[in-house]
Amino acid sequence: MPLRVAIPDLVSPSYFPAIAAVELGYFKAQGLDAAIELVFPVTRTYEMLRDGAIAFAGGAAHAALYAFPDWRGCRLLAALGQRMYWFLVVRRDLNVARGDLRALKGLRIGAAPGPVDGLRRMLREAGVDPERELSIGPIPAAAAPGVSFGVAAAAALAERRIDGFWANGMGAELALRSGDGTLVIDARRGDGPPGAIGYTFPALSASAVSVERDPGAAAAAVRALTAAQRDLRADPGLAVRAAARLFPPAETGLIAELVRRDAPFYDAAISADSVAAMNRFSREIGILSRDVPYEEIVALQLRGLWSAAG
Secondary structure, eight states: OOEEEEESOSSSSTTHHHHHHHHTTHHHHTTOOEEEEEOSSHHHHHHHHHTTSOSEEEEEGGGGGGTSGGGTTEEEEEESSSSOOOEEEEEGGGOOOTTOGGGGTTOEEEEOTTTHHHHHHHHHHTTOOTTTSSEEEOOGGGGSTTOOHHHHHHHHHHTTSOSEEEEOHHHHHHHHHHTSEEEEEEGGGTOSSTTGGGSOOEEEEEEHHHHHHOHHHHHHHHHHHHHHHHHHHHOTTHHHHHHTTTSOHHHHHHHHHHHHHHGGGOOOOOOHHHHHHHHHHHHHTTSOOSOOOGGGTBOGGGGGGTTTTO
16 A cells, blocks of 8 residues: 555645656655545644644645644654745725735635635734634635645635635635735745744654664655755746646646746755744743754654655
């Protein structure tokens, strides 16, 4: 049976290096028979990792804390990319200026469990109460089997079931190209309050037990990921082949451009500074009770592999 590599959003650039590592044969080249699958939301992804139902999880690193309190039992293997990576898009006709979080007062914003943490924290930093001054909630259609959140969010915006959404680059691109939405926050590229880019990052994770039991498999997964990141940086067009089996035609046609934009962030390294920033954010939002040392979170024996692919 193939090793299960689960991610919480599939038709998306958010975790695309993991998709490419499986779909383009990098896992296979490392001797691992692996299959990618969608497990939504990210909190459920990490619960399945905790319970041993999947081998590897790709998701927002901080969200592991919902299943692994104070990081007990989880190890981050490598970054799928650097920085917080979601987009805030609102209805175009609302004329919200780039970066204006205060303009969200009174609006209905769609966001998924896990990613919503970053939006709520940014709003508080901007002086907006996310519980009282606007409505933030899930998009019901996104919970259906096989549905990717960003695609569902763009559709909900077009149908005016929401006034905006906090989601992945695919959802943002669909809304912008259709003319239904306008971009307010691109977190990865520095929009939002100071420090917001460091709230979290996408990571490949495994349980501590599995890393200890089979360190070779964890190392092989990291080698597969770094090779995929290297080749996507060199040739974003590879993304079309990686997406062909999993994405609808329209989104397959967009993914190479989205990967090209994100490729500069395809770095597997997990720095002590990035973990410290994530832990600070996690303590601020109440999902981490103490400062956990870097060496208790990151699989340190794999650090030498992060740049092995060049």
